[in-house]
Amino acid sequence: DADVTQTPRNRITKTGKRIMLECSQTKGHDRMYWYRQDPGLGLRLIYYSFDVKDINKGEISDGYSVSRQAQAKFSLSLESAIPNQTALYFCASAGTGTSSTDTQYFGPGTRLTVL
Amino acid sequence: DQQVKQNSPSLSVQEGRISILNCDYTNSMFDYFLWYKKYPAEGPTFLISISSIKDKNEDGRFTVFLNKSAKHLSLHIVPSQPGDSAVYFCAASEYGNKLVFGAGTILRVKS
Numbered sequence: 001d002a003d004v005t006q007t008p009r010n011r012i013t014k015t016g017k018r019i020m021l022e023c024s025q026t027k028g029h030d031r032m033y034w035y036r037q038d039p040g041l042g043l044r045l046i047y048y049s050f051d052v053k054d055i056n057k058g059e060i061s062d063g064y065s066v067s068r069q070a071q072a073k074f075s076l077s078l079e080s081a082i083p084n085q086t087a088l089y090f091c092a093s094a095g096t097g098t099s100s101t102d103t104q105y106f107g108p109g110t111r112l113t114v115l
Numbered sequence: 116d117q118q119v120k121q122n123s124p125s126l127s128v129q130e131g132r133i134s135i136l137n138c139d140y141t142n143s144m145f146d147y148f149l150w151y152k153k154y155p156a157e158g159p160t161f162l163i164s165i166s167s168i169k170d171k172n173e174d175g176r177f178t179v180f181l182n183k184s185a186k187h188l189s190l191h192i193v194p195s196q197p198g199d200s201a202v203y204f205c206a207a208s209e210y211g212n213k214l215v216f217g218a219g220t221i222l223r224v225k226s
Binding site: 004033035040041042043044045048058090092103104105106107108109 | 119121124149151156157158159160161164204213214215216217218219
């Protein structure tokens with residue numbers, strides 16, 4: 001079974017609709033992240049959370065919100081979707097070890113299309 | 116302004132030859148660098164990393180080189196195999212905080 005799962009895998013919605021993307025991880029990691037991938041831009045950080053009570057904005061948080069319901073669950077919401085939010089969305093998790101950073105493990109992605 | 120740049124959008128290599136993927140960065144505070152590989156319809160998977168206190172790290176066919184003075188790192192794959200065909204992302208972090216990714220390079224290994 002996958003360590004990081006995302007639902008749904010694909011979603012088509014209309015402008016103005018509220019959308020929630022969900023992420024769960026079974027690795028026992030404290031840190032979780034949401035990214036979006038656009039052609040030619042790589043992965044850009046939307047929000048990240050270092051534990052259940054810690055939520056931080058990333059590079060491109062406008063138009064998005066998140067909820068860390070439990071250590072294993074981190075959901076991303078688009079309150080009122082717009083077409084330029086059409087992208088591939090990835091969730092990731094990472095542990096907290098003694099190294100300067102910890103490898104992030106990614107889910108399979110959600111392809112979101114906003115019409 | 117992009118802090119991590121992968122200036123080659125794509126690279127094509129013959130099977131058995133060396134693949135060299137390059138990455139430049141601008142933030143001198145980055146202290147950890149990673150390479151991720153991504154196949155279509157899958158999430159990125161960790162490939163190899165290097166700390167700023169080193170200049171080389173090797174793992175099987177994959178070697179990452181870091182040149183801090185030039186703010187440049189490269190990933191060498193020797194020998195290249197058709198299964199290596201994927202998108203490769205370079206990423207960097209500062210004090211274990213958050214990763215900054217490059218735009219990616221599409222590698223095609225021809226058999």
